[in-house]
Amino acid sequence: MIFKLFLYNTYFLVFIIGIIGNILVCWVVFRHPSMRSVTNIFISNLALSDILLCLFAVPFTPLYLLTYKEWIFGPIFCRLVPFVQGMSVYISVLTLMSIAIERYMVIIYPFKKHLNIIHSVIIIIIIWLLAFILTLPYGIFIDLIPVPQTTTSTSATKLSPSRHQQQQQQQTQYQYLMYHQNDHFYNETISSSSTTTTKSTLIITDDEQQQQQRSIETLKNLLQNLHKRKWYCDEVWPNDQLRLLFGLMTTIMQFVIPFCIITFCYTKVFLRLWYRMHNRLGLRNYSSQRQWLEKKRARRTNMMLIFMVVIFVISWLPLNTYNLMEDFYIPIAYWKHSRALFMTFHLIAMSSTCYNPFLYTWLNDNFRKEFYTIFTSIMHRLQWFLYRKRQKTTNQNNRINNDDNDNNNNNNAIDINRGDITTGVGRNMVWKQSTFGGGCVGGSNSGRLVPKDNLELQESLFITSLQNGILASHIIHNNGQLIN
Known part of the structure; x- marks a missing residue:
């Protein structure tokens, strides 16, 4: 075991x-x-x-x-x-x-x-x-x-020779049974046997009739059990x-x-x-x-x-x-x-x-570099997936807890920095949702508009931040309260 x-x-x-x-x-x-x-x-x-x-x-x-x-x-x-x-x-x-x-x-x-x-x-x-x-x-x-x-x-x-001979015999038996499984042959056998029994009642003894019936039953059982057999x-x-x-x-x-x-x-x-x-x-x-x-x-x-x-x-x-x-x-x-x-x-x-x-990984430099790039990309995308899932759960909980303040959700911001929690624009990377459905991403006090529904660009910025050593980990409410 x-x-x-x-x-x-x-x-x-x-x-x-x-x-x-x-x-x-x-x-x-x-x-x-x-x-x-x-x-x-x-x-x-x-x-x-x-x-x-x-x-x-x-x-x-x-x-x-x-x-x-x-x-x-x-x-x-x-x-x-x-x-x-x-x-x-x-x-x-x-x-x-x-x-x-x-x-x-x-x-x-x-x-x-x-x-x-x-x-x-x-x-x-x-x-x-x-x-x-x-x-x-x-x-x-x-x-x-x-x-x-x-x-x-x-x-x-x-196969060994003895097993080969044994399997040839088994295959011959299998073909014989499959041949007898033909409905026409099977029905013909049953009908001819019944006719012979009827017409020769005075000739065939009871023992012979029972023996013939047993042969028919044996053939029927073989055909019925054929599909129940094990195969290799x-x-x-x-x-x-x-x-x-x-x-x-x-x-x-x-x-x-x-x-x-x-x-x-x-x-x-x-x-x-x-x-x-x-x-x-x-x-x-x-x-x-x-x-x-x-x-x-x-x-x-x-x-x-x-x-x-x-x-x-x-x-x-x-x-x-x-x-x-x-x-x-x-x-x-x-x-x-x-x-x-x-x-x-x-x-x-x-x-x-x-x-x-x-x-390839250990002895070939080119394969090792490409494998490292692939695994790094997979890990970054996995982190992005987990981040999006957590963000979605947080937004759903926020809507449940603030049913009366749904209009204020447009002021939420995602702050991406090296661990600092901030509500302003002047850090490493900030995305602030705006009333017109876009966002502002940038360094200092300038940036570019990011559509709120453009997940590919968000994912690209997220992965870029990971590659630069910046961790995206906090979602900030408009009053600076941590909600994730």
């Missing part, structure tokens, strides 16, 4: 952090043209694949294996959810491989023509098409399978050889080949940067210092990319190894703790969707 509660809470945190963090990454890249470099375009594509994983993998898996222990989301999602999961993994690893190759070309061959934004977009389109093609068999050979009456649950995502969503391959071949191909394409390419590229990049840095370490003029700073910045960028690859491998290697063991080692599917082991590995894999935004 404690372990299950831990999994639920961790999955929830992964979902929230993964969605918010990766959306912010995409927002920063596409909102600011200065951030649209080739590497950042690839990083935003990686964030988009993580968002897909958070939407299709994080919620469904714990509900399927922990809560209901059966598939309750229908046949469409049975095919869609695993297909999107596999496609997202391919997009992630192929994007990481593209980033590594791009960094390799920039560092090792600095004088050659490099990729531009258009090239990166074309590569991303190719990545998505390739991921779709490579995952398509997984979306085809997966279906709803009736839960065997002698077993309680399923704990893995791939799993792979159903035509034969074991095709299933094993696909599993081996997936491992090679998702991990072995990309890992070898990424390791080669970043090893060469690291050695080249290390060689350049040590050769220029003795130079002390300004130009060399500037070049050294540029190399240091490049090294930090490459360290960020290396951390991304390492985290991806650590996150996905356990789950991939588990799937391979289940394909080639039958008893793991029947181990008592196989479900707990699978859920642990799956959670580790899903947690990779949370790591990338933190890497």
